[in-house]
Amino acid sequence: MRWIKTVPLLTGSCRHPQAMTLIKGTLKPVDFHALAMLLIHPDEGPILFDTGYDPAFLRATKAFPERLYRYATPVDLPEGADAASQCRALGYKPEDVKHVIVSHFHGDHIAGLHAFPKAALHCARAGLTDLRRHGRLAATRRGLLPSLLPSDFDSRARFFEEAKDVALPPDYEPFDTGKDLLGDGSLIAIELPGHCPGHWGLALKDSNYGFHFLVADAAWSLQAIRENRPPPAIATNWLGETLKARNTLTALHRLHTRNRELRLTPCHCPERASESRIFRT
Helix, strand or coil, rough: CEEEEEEEEEEEEEEEHHEEHHHHCCCEEEEEEEEEEEEEEECCCEEEEEECHHHHHHHHCCCCCHHHHHHHHHHEECCCHHHHHHHHHHHCCHHHCCEEEECCCCCHHCCHHHHHHHHEEEEEEHHHHHHHCHHHHHHHHECHHHHHHCHHHHHHHHEEEHCEEEECHHHHCCCEEEEEEECCCCCCCEEECCCCCEEEEEEEEECCCCCEEEEEECCCCHHHHHCCCCCCCCHHHHCCCCHHHHHHHHHHHHEEEECCCEEEEECCCHHHHCCCCCCCC
């Protein structure tokens, strides 16, 4: 695996009762930051893992029934906190981003896709199929906003399922295989079933931390991974499949237990957000 520099981008946040993300959590609403990750590849340049919130999310949830999404998870998005604006502030033009890796198709992960018009869009075919098979109300209930897809999405899509199978280093056990997205071993997509159809994470060799596993929404926090403490079934059944989600979380717990040196990053983890450069106006 080649070395990649990672730069976390905190692209706004939503408020939601912790108990919907963690069994026996508090009913008090808490802030969950939306973490996208800027990846600096030695040859390909800037790459994104997810895009987080974006003003497009607010536009997409202005009318009913999509507005119900915004009611369920009220969003705070400061001006300039979107991924494209933060890339510019870091010296990277959005049009120079060659690849965006989509962990899954929930609106808080794909809202900024429109801002990266030259990027190949790496995603799961299963997730894209699921996104397009629901009516507006059913899609909204599942956290899906099909209007966020760029009009040329299909022509730029590259599917995880079609990438080359590769063996993972022993450091990732019990995860043993993934998909080599760029063909150079630098970015390995790993399926993490359960949260929703077509949900994947990304393994890489981080120049700051060594082996690094971006686990998207397979867990909402490092606490959940450490304690093997999933969301309640009502939450996991709402979006995906409870048994698969809990099996995935158990595998992440086993990974953390046997290899505490490997860095795990859930997209909404408060601990990871507190370590990162939180965007301020």
